Amino acid sequence: TDEIMQQEIRPLVAVDIIEQLHRQFAILSGKKLLVMTLCDSLGDILELSPCNPAHLFHLFCSLEAASIGFIIIIDRRRDKWSAVKASLTRIAGAFPGNLQLVFVLRPSRFIQRAIADIGIKLYRDDFKMKVPIIMLNSVSDLHGYIDKSQLTRELGGTLEYGHSQWIHHRTAIENFAMTVKTTAQMLQSFGTDLAETELPNDVQCTEELLSSHTEHHSKLKDELKLAVKQGATLLTCIREPVTRSANSKLSPDELENVATVERLLAQLDETEKAFDQFWTKHHLKLEQCLQLRHFEHDFREVKLTLDNLMETQAGFADIGDSVTRVENLLKEQKHLEEKGQEPLEKAQSLALHGEQLIQNNHYAVDSIRPKCVELRRICDDFTNETKKKYDILGKSLELHKQLDKASQWCEAGIYLLASQAVDKCQSQEGAETALVEIEKFLITAKEHQLSNPKEFYNQFDMILTPEIKANAQRIVQKLEDVQEMFDKRQVSLKKLAAKQTRPVQPVAPHPESSPKRASPKITRPAAVEYLGQFCDAPRRGPAAQNGNYALVQGLIEKCISKSQGHIINELIETERVYVEELQSIIEGYASEMDNPNLVHLIPSALQNKKEILFGNLPEIYYFHNRIFLKEIENCIENPELLARCFLKRKEDLQIYEKYCQNKPRSEALWRQCGDSIFFQECQRKLDHKLSLDAYLLKPVQRITKYQLLLKEMLKCSKNSEGTAELEEALATVLDIIKSVNDSMHQIAITGYEGDVSELGKLLMQGSFNVWTDHKKGHNKVKDLARFKPMQRHLFLYTKMLLFCKKREENTDGHEKTASYSFKNSLKMSTVGITENVKGDNKKFEIWYNGREEVYIIQASSVELKNTWISEIRKVLTGQLEACR
Numbered sequence: 001t002d003e004i005m006q007q008e009i010r011p012l013v014a015v016d017i018i019e020q021l022h023r024q025f026a027i028l029s030g031k032k033l034l035v036m037t038l039c040d041s042l043g044d045i046l047e048l049s050p051c052n053p054a055h056l057f058h059l060f061c062s063l064e065a066a067s068i069g070f071i072i073i074i075d076r077r078r079d080k081w082s083a084v085k086a087s088l089t090r091i092a093g094a095f096p097g098n099l100q101l102v103f104v105l106r107p108s109r110f111i112q113r114a115i116a117d118i119g120i121k122l123y124r125d126d127f128k129m130k131v132p133i134i135m136l137n138s139v140s141d142l143h144g145y146i147d148k149s150q151l152t153r154e155l156g157g158t159l160e161y162g163h164s165q166w167i168h169h170r171t172a173i174e175n176f177a178m179t180v181k182t183t184a185q186m187l188q189s190f191g192t193d194l195a196e197t198e199l200p201n202d203v204q205c206t207e208e209l210l211s212s213h214t215e216h217h218s219k220l221k222d223e224l225k226l227a228v229k230q231g232a233t234l235l236t237c238i239r240e241p242v243t244r245s246a247n248s249k250l251s252p253d254e255l256e257n258v259a260t261v262e263r264l265l266a267q268l269d270e271t272e273k274a275f276d277q278f279w280t281k282h283h284l285k286l287e288q289c290l291q292l293r294h295f296e297h298d299f300r301e302v303k304l305t306l307d308n309l310m311e312t313q314a315g316f317a318d319i320g321d322s323v324t325r326v327e328n329l330l331k332e333q334k335h336l337e338e339k340g341q342e343p344l345e346k347a348q349s350l351a352l353h354g355e356q357l358i359q360n361n362h363y364a365v366d367s368i369r370p371k372c373v374e375l376r377r378i379c380d381d382f383t384n385e386t387k388k389k390y391d392i393l394g395k396s397l398e399l400h401k402q403l404d405k406a407s408q409w410c411e412a413g414i415y416l417l418a419s420q421a422v423d424k425c426q427s428q429e430g431a432e433t434a435l436v437e438i439e440k441f442l443i444t445a446k447e448h449q450l451s452n453p454k455e456f457y458n459q460f461d462m463i464l465t466p467e468i469k470a471n472a473q474r475i476v477q478k479l480e481d482v483q484e485m486f487d488k489r490q491v492s493l494k495k496l497a498a499k500q501t502r503p504v505q506p507v508a509p510h511p512e513s514s515p516k517r518a519s520p521k522i523t524r525p526a527a528v529e530y531l532g533q534f535c536d537a538p539r540r541g542p543a544a545q546n547g548n549y550a551l552v553q554g555l556i557e558k559c560i561s562k563s564q565g566h567i568i569n570e571l572i573e574t575e576r577v578y579v580e581e582l583q584s585i586i587e588g589y590a591s592e593m594d595n596p597n598l599v600h601l602i603p604s605a606l607q608n609k610k611e612i613l614f615g616n617l618p619e620i621y622y623f624h625n626r627i628f629l630k631e632i633e634n635c636i637e638n639p640e641l642l643a644r645c646f647l648k649r650k651e652d653l654q655i656y657e658k659y660c661q662n663k664p665r666s667e668a669l670w671r672q673c674g675d676s677i678f679f680q681e682c683q684r685k686l687d688h689k690l691s692l693d694a695y696l697l698k699p700v701q702r703i704t705k706y707q708l709l710l711k712e713m714l715k716c717s718k719n720s721e722g723t724a725e726l727e728e729a730l731a732t733v734l735d736i737i738k739s740v741n742d743s744m745h746q747i748a749i750t751g752y753e754g755d756v757s758e759l760g761k762l763l764m765q766g767s768f769n770v771w772t773d774h775k776k777g778h779n780k781v782k783d784l785a786r787f788k789p790m791q792r793h794l795f796l797y798t799k800m801l802l803f804c805k806k807r808e809e810n811t812d813g814h815e816k817t818a819s820y821s822f823k824n825s826l827k828m829s830t831v832g833i834t835e836n837v838k839g840d841n842k843k844f845e846i847w848y849n850g851r852e853e854v855y856i857i858q859a860s861s862v863e864l865k866n867t868w869i870s871e872i873r874k875v876l877t878g879q880l881e882a883c884r
Helices: 002-008 014-022 042-048 053-060 081-094 110-127 139-143 163-195 203-238 240-244 252-314 323-359 365-419 428-448 453-463 466-501 526-534 542-594 610-614 617-633 639-648 652-673 677-686 692-696 698-716 723-746 862-883
Strands: 026-029 034-038 070-075 099-105 133-136 762-774 790-797 800-810 816-827 831-834 843-848 853-858
Touching: 099 139, 163 203, 163 252, 203 240, 203 252, 252 323, 252 365, 323 365, 365 428, 365 453, 365 466, 365 762, 428 466, 542 610, 542 617, 542 639, 542 677, 542 692, 542 698, 610 652, 617 639, 617 652, 639 698, 639 723, 652 692, 652 698, 652 723, 677 692, 692 698, 698 723, 723 762, 723 790, 762 862, 790 816, 790 862, 831 862, 843 862
Parallel strands: 034 070, 070 099, 099 133
Antiparallel strands: 026 034, 762 790, 762 853, 790 800, 800 816, 831 843, 843 853
């Protein structure tokens, strides 16, 4: 196992042989050559130690130091020849260093010294040493070979050496090294745990995770501080002699110990910096996750409140049937507006907070931005709907006030007629006075401001409910009845006034001398005219009813016909201008590139690249000039034929797809050559205010203009003949625009080794969040250091589903251009789909080879998800039917 292997190769440390070290069996010194003094107990140590002699050797000396070379001094002054022989034999067989010379201090006793002299001669070859062995009689003889500064006091030298201090420092350094290693392993283990942590989906769990990780991080930082403190203390302890006395110097062992501790401290510092850097990123990620969960939680609460508010507002449909009722409704609307003020402010504040998160480079921008847009949309919808409600109620209040005035006028008229005494009207003066009163009263009808039917329709169309119409009809009838009463009273009074004023003369007066007075015929009040013409209620008979209804319907149809004609004229006029512009581009620029007089002005980068710059513009011009313009000109008298033109030319309009696919290449070439004198000269001749690149955008603008004009036509022809064809024509143009847009994205795919044209028709394309789950162990994705999902742009073909990564690059300071780097593909013949994923109604699954690979796809909205699922289902169903 790994643990056993680690134990076998673990280097020897001082604590392993602490008892042997206390017996001081060897001393290492020297500069140019290392001098190892082997003491009396070496033989016993080598015999008793369980360690390999090489391990024992490396405990004292590094490999770099060992490469200098060794001189060994064997001190056997107080020993026997047998000990000398055993030491030499052991060194010859097991010493792993670069041995240069061996000195042997003979036993001091005479007999043992004589035996040693004889033995060294007899057994020299048995020792198998390739270096000289010098036998010395005394320490003074040794001083002739080795400087006293390299020898300890036991050998008559001056080298200061404290064995207990060496053991203390050695064990302390090894202990500190183990602490550094353990601390680094703890940090690495914690970092691995952090990298494999999945971010929670709720506020509480995220707060708990952040608290747990922060607490663990604090503990590890405390461990780091303790380790640094341990190293600093050890360093101070080793340097203590120098600190205590300025004249003191550290020994080579102490200097090496200082370097070792400093190296370990530096390693600890690097480890801490790397850990702090990783923790900073992870902590930021957790804080952003917590911000996101709070934002999502607040979003759900605010959206629920706003949805309830919108639902309440939608149910607020009553527009009132009287002035009092409308005024009460206005108060209720005001109350609802005030009630919605706080949720709207919260929504706006939350949207602003979301935008601040985006500006602060939050990792979940793609999740936050749609929610901000949604909040602002709901706020705008509520505000606009509130304004619309106020407008409607305002109109309703104005209408009911006018109806009330008309009703009050009728009541006042009836009172006036009732107040005129019959006996007073029998005289001339009384009759004339009554007539003046009636005429003055009838003039007040103008104060009602009741205009003609068309103006009334435009003013009150949005609030003319059946109940309001019925009320208006009653008032109309009342107005007519009162008017009829006034007419009869006026006729009677005029007769009485005429009888009283006729002079008794035998001769009739000349006509020119007759007194002139106003015509007795009084026009009907405007109230009767405008309400009577507009309302379609029965009045005095069916003829009047049908006449009024026909009048209103005629006005409506006339307006619709006029609007359609205006749109047709606009379409034809703009089409003619478009064709003229295409012609000017082809003749004024494209053809001039072949003009010998201007060839010298064309930049070299533009040579033989006319097709790249202009694409299939001549093909587009030919189609519009020869075919499409003439066909839509035939629709002036018959607007209903317009839809058929678009349906008939559906395939021809696909030429725009080819043009738009070439547009990026054209723009790149223009950026390279657009400032050339050739284009300036062509623009001057054409007297164009804009440069060529603006005119090369015309085809892109034109194809989108058609759908706007068709939408306007639909507005004018709702529920009328030809509406279905217009809707189909609009769908056709929108499909062409979608196809053009999809193809523009498709040509930006990079890295796909196959031919995309062999993948079938491109059905859908769009950006999604994608998670992967591979069941195979060696392929299982564990890169959880990235807490957010992969951002992928999907291309759905009939035969294949491509996964790409969107990249945006600035092109020479211009707008960012998008490209799609190919990442993966799935054959549609081997995939399955799961429409719903628990916990998120915007997610669905696409799985491969019996769920061996599962791709979790998250759309930006439920509608987009359903659209994709529908298209994928169609592909799978089509494949199933093909197999049958």
